[in-house]
Amino acid sequence: MDRRPGVSVRLKLTLSYAGFLMIAGVLLLGAVWVFLLRYVPDRAMLKNPDDRPDGVFPIRSVLLDVFAPRAAAVLVFLLFFGLLGGWILAGRMLAPLTRIADATRTATKGSLSHRIRLPGRKDEFRELADAFDAMLARLEAHVAEQQRFAANASHELRTPLAVSKALLDVARADPDQDPGEVIDRLHAVNTRAIDLTEALLLLSHADQRSFTRERVDLSLLAEEAIETLLPLAEKRGVTFETSGDITPTLGSHALLLQLTTNLVHNAIVHNLPEQGTVWVDTGARPDTVVLTVENTGEKLTPQQASTLTERFQRGTERVHTDHAGVGLGLAIVKTITHAHDGTLTLTPRPDGGIRITVELPAAPSGAG
Numbered sequence: 001m002d003r004r005p006g007v008s009v010r011l012k013l014t015l016s017y018a019g020f021l022m023i024a025g026v027l028l029l030g031a032v033w034v035f036l037l038r039y040v041p042d043r044a045m046l047k048n049p050d051d052r053p054d055g056v057f058p059i060r061s062v063l064l065d066v067f068a069p070r071a072a073a074v075l076v077f078l079l080f081f082g083l084l085g086g087w088i089l090a091g092r093m094l095a096p097l098t099r100i101a102d103a104t105r106t107a108t109k110g111s112l113s114h115r116i117r118l119p120g121r122k123d124e125f126r127e128l129a130d131a132f133d134a135m136l137a138r139l140e141a142h143v144a145e146q147q148r149f150a151a152n153a154s155h156e157l158r159t160p161l162a163v164s165k166a167l168l169d170v171a172r173a174d175p176d177q178d179p180g181e182v183i184d185r186l187h188a189v190n191t192r193a194i195d196l197t198e199a200l201l202l203l204s205h206a207d208q209r210s211f212t213r214e215r216v217d218l219s220l221l222a223e224e225a226i227e228t229l230l231p232l233a234e235k236r237g238v239t240f241e242t243s244g245d246i247t248p249t250l251g252s253h254a255l256l257l258q259l260t261t262n263l264v265h266n267a268i269v270h271n272l273p274e275q276g277t278v279w280v281d282t283g284a285r286p287d288t289v290v291l292t293v294e295n296t297g298e299k300l301t302p303q304q305a306s307t308l309t310e311r312f313q314r315g316t317e318r319v320h321t322d323h324a325g326v327g328l329g330l331a332i333v334k335t336i337t338h339a340h341d342g343t344l345t346l347t348p349r350p351d352g353g354i355r356i357t358v359e360l361p362a363a364p365s366g367a368g
Contacts, residue, residue: 021086199332214253226264250340302348309331
C-alpha cells in the first residue's frame with residue numbers, strides 16, 4: 001500500500017520530549033514567580049539611617065528585569081537540550097524497531113533465514129522481536145515443508161502417468177497383446193493416481209481448517225472404521241480387540257472419520273504376516289478425549305516411528321502390497337489432529353508394532 005511520506009516517528013518523539021521539557025521549564029519558572037517573587041516588595045522600603053545596613057532590598061520590578069532575560073536564556077537552553085537529547089534518546093529507543101523493519105524487508109525479498117535476535121532483557125520491543133523471529137521460523141519451516149511436499153507430490157503423480165504412458169506405448173507397439181490385461185493395469189494405476197489426488201485435496205482441506213465443527217463421538221467413529229475395514233482384516237488374518245468409553249469432541253465428522261480409518265487401516269496393513277492383532281481404545285479425561293490404536297508387527301526404533309508421519313513416507317511392505325496406499329495415511333492423521341487442536345503421539349511397542357495416540361479437546365457439556 002503506497003502512502004505519502006510523513007514526519008518520522010523519531011522526529012515526533014524528539015518534538016514531544018522537547019515540548020514536555022519546555023512545559024516543565026515554564027511551570028518551574030512560573031512556580032518561582034508565584035511562590036518567591038510575589039513576596040518581594042513592589043516599591044522601595046524606607047529605613048532608619050541609624051540602623052546598620054544588613055543587605056540590599058531589591059524591588060520586584062528590578063528583580064523581574066534581571067530574572068526575565070535569564071529565564072528566557074534557560075528556556076532556550078532547555079529547548080536546545082530537549083531537541084538534541086530527545087533526538088538521541090528517540091534514536092536509541094527506536095533502534096530495535098529499525099532492526100525489526102530491516103528484518104521485515106529482508107523477509108519480503110524471500111530470505112526467511114534471517115533472525116533479529118535482539119539482545120538485552122525482556123521488554124515490549126524484545127517481545128515483538130522474539131515473536132517476529134518465531135513467526136519467521138514457523139514460516140520458513142512451513143515453506144520448506146510445502147516445497148518438499150510439492151516436489152514429492154510431483155514425483156508421486158509423475159509415476160502413475162509415466163506408467164500409463166508406458167503401458168499405452170507397449171499396447172500400441174504390440175497389437176496382439178491381450179487388451180484386458182492392459183486395461184486392468186491401467187485401472188490399477190489410475191486408481192492409485194485418484195487416491196493420491198484425493199489425499200492431497202484432503203490434506204489441503206485440513207490444513208486450511210475450512211470445516212464446520214460439530215459434536216462427534218470418537219468411539220462411534222472407531223466402530224464405523226472397524227466395520228468398514230473388517231473384510232481387509234479378515235483377509236490378512238488380523239483380529240480386533242476394542243474397548244473404551246464415550247468420547248465426545250468438537251470437529252469435522254468426515255475428517256475425524258478419515259483420521260480413525262487411516263489409523264485402523266495402517267494398523268492392519270503394517271502387522272504380522274499371520275495372526276496379527278489390532279487394539280482400538282477410546283477414553284475420556286477431564287479436558288480431553290483419547291483415541292489409541294496399536295498393533296503387533298515389526299520392531300521399530302523411536303527414530304523410525306518419528307518419521308512415519310512425514311508425507312510420502314512408505315515402508316517396503318506398503319509399496320509391494322495390494323494396499324500400498326500413497327504414503328499420506330499418517331501424514332493426513334497428523335494434519336487432521338493439528339487442525340482439531342490435538343496432539344499425536346507415536347510410541348514403538350517393546351514386542352513389535354506401534355501405539356498411536358490421538359488426544360483431542362473434549363466437547364463442552366451441552367455442545368451440539
